[in-house]
Amino acid sequence: MPTGPETSYDPEKGRKFVFVTGGVMSGLGKGITAASTGRLLANAGFDVTAVKIDPYLNVDAGTMSPYQHGEVYVLKDGGEVDLDLGNYERFLGTDMTSDHNVTTGKVYRDVIESERAGDYLGRTVQIIPHVTDDIKRRIREAAEGTDVCIVEVGGTVGDIEGMPYLEALRQFAHEEEDDDLLFVHVTLVPYSKNGEQKTKPTQHSVKELRSIGLQPDVVVGRSSDRLDEETREKIALFCDVSTDAVFSNPDVEDIYHVPLVVEEEGLDTYVMDRLGLRNEALPRDDRDTRWRAIVTRERSGEATVALVGKYDLEDAYMSVHEALKHAGLRLGVDVDVSWVDADGTNVRENDALLEADGVVVPGGFGARGTGGKIDAVRYAREYDVPYLGLCLGFQMAVVEHARNVVGLADAHSAELDEDTPHPVIDILPDQHEIEDMGGTMRLGAHTTQIGPGTLAHDVYGATECTERHRHRYEVNPEYIDRLESEGLRFSGRAGPRMEIVERTDHPYFIGTQFHPEFRSRPDRASPLFVGLIEAVLERDVAGEAEVGTGEVEI
């Protein structure tokens, strides 16, 4: 989202930091709480950025299974990072870099490399100060040039892995002016059997935090409802904060409504007050209200899309879900995503697939479920069902065409069948010698040239697009001529690389080697997803879904 009207805030005054820790258990949505607070500060005219700390030993999220932490989010610089960075980009409307995801792997790798290079001049290298110094340096560098930097510490207070980070934050507080930083602790407030809000877990987690030397300035209680007055008072008393520093964060239907709840609670005002930003903030009436307008827009009708993947876990395809939602916001309809297990039996007869008016085959690795994905592509092609293939979904569309239209029996991707007689998808030439798995794919933003007069041209309204990539395999150049026949064409290319495939004999059939879902934002829906939902609505002749009144005015 653009930064909005000018602010009188003077960046020379120095950056402000909001540190967000979590208590009781993970998965409370502290990232969303933090991102929502950031959105509100941005609405008030501040330049906001974020850092996500992941205390695991992996250098980045790239080598992790989606079952562990959900999808691997890809940044424009090719960083493979935690999905929370996706939320920060979507909520703040900014593009981040790998430096905004700090992991223990990255910190230790740098410290050990410096030690090997002799940079420590004979000193014993220790967690304090060398590791903690590196952590503080990273946070300060990521905040450079912005007004406010939100720093979220992943995991829960008390985790052994998180200790060096909390110690670094303690030192940070020691080094910076008091009104330049704020500690927000997000915790769970459960209900007892008789419906009472219980504060004991919060008390324990704040006690743990204080034993490390960190005193929270603000406590946010995640609960199904708002916190009772009595609950807030109790938390304030036991955690040594004032009652007006205890905020509710109740469950909401849509995560995009969290900024609205946070604003209603007054958390943004409190944060600005405490950081001394009140005078520089735009007056309430002049604040950017586009987020509210977009997420509360009236929607009429519904579009049902089948997502054919192998992980029955929404987080594994988070950005795809979000991009579909953005397209719905743009067109004024709710998008209902139904899950189809690509590894299940007889995908072509799966009710969720048959009942949907559009099909998405997302990215993926490995052979499991690819038979089902190819079946889903075939179904979409034969029955004129709008289709969007993302990365592996693009590759499977090419394989399906090769097998069932061109007649190349057993054509496949060399990744999935080494012995295929027709490797229509093959390893990228520069990937042959690579042995390491981490950070070695074709990653990040690359520009695609779009052929004039194609569906891709129509959808993008441009002859070029720059989108994010994460793949090791591509269309085999030796097969391009044979593949471009009987309704299939490659409408987007990057030099010799095929980037977009589409069908000329179909209402909406398009696949991309890149991942457009990573650039989609609530106010800037990806054109490919908007095109898909438009086609879905057009196909829904029964009139169950209706297109809304057009684009949101922004």
Ligand code: GLN
């Ligand atoms: N496994 C495929 C490749 O490496 C597709 C990757 C993806 O879908 N992100 O090329």
